Amino acid sequence: MTKLLLWIKEMDWMLFDFINNKFHFSFLDVFFRTITDLHKLPSVKYGVFPLLVLASLWWAGRRALKAVIVLGLVLAFCDLFNHRVVKPFFARPRPFLAKESSVNLRLSYRPGGYSFPSSHAENTMASAVLLSAYIPALGPILIPYSLLVGYSRPYLGVHFPTDILMGWLLGGWISWITLFCLKKWFPSWAPKSLIRKKGSH
Numbered sequence: 001m002t003k004l005l006l007w008i009k010e011m012d013w014m015l016f017d018f019i020n021n022k023f024h025f026s027f028l029d030v031f032f033r034t035i036t037d038l039h040k041l042p043s044v045k046y047g048v049f050p051l052l053v054l055a056s057l058w059w060a061g062r063r064a065l066k067a068v069i070v071l072g073l074v075l076a077f078c079d080l081f082n083h084r085v086v087k088p089f090f091a092r093p094r095p096f097l098a099k100e101s102s103v104n105l106r107l108s109y110r111p112g113g114y115s116f117p118s119s120h121a122e123n124t125m126a127s128a129v130l131l132s133a134y135i136p137a138l139g140p141i142l143i144p145y146s147l148l149v150g151y152s153r154p155y156l157g158v159h160f161p162t163d164i165l166m167g168w169l170l171g172g173w174i175s176w177i178t179l180f181c182l183k184k185w186f187p188s189w190a191p192k193s194l195i196r197k198k199g200s201h
Helices: 002-022 026-037 042-060 062-090 117-135 138-158 163-185
Strands: none
Touching: 002 138, 002 163, 026 138, 042 062, 062 117, 062 163, 117 138, 117 163, 138 163
């Protein structure tokens, strides 16, 4: 078991080194810096997001409203569970703290907190899985976005690849469990695609 963990850690560093140091270009630096903090841009936070919510409400009505409410609860739980339970339990330092001399930090700031797992990866995948169940047309947009955000984290030097993988798995799992519980105990809040119509087989 110890040998396996050491091997995983070594492979993690090798993959991180390749993404962070070997495969980078100036235009990708700008692209991934934008992608990773897209949700923090004022134009997106106070312009694009509200417009998307309003457009979804106009297009999908109550279905979109339920999706927004459930998503808010899921993301609140993801943040609470990750920052209060998972991250402190593993207490893994970020790459630029673990081995600063060999890491290219491509952000203008140094993110705080622990590294494992990635909240960016967790939250974007949780959003992608959940919203895609309510509004399937969003899947081809949100899932690639989550993958890009996840890749941006080791590229920018703030997360290891295993942080991203576990973030994706955790976020997807939390949304899947949420959808399962809604279908079983609160069917009126579940996506229509999960509710079998009476008489259907």
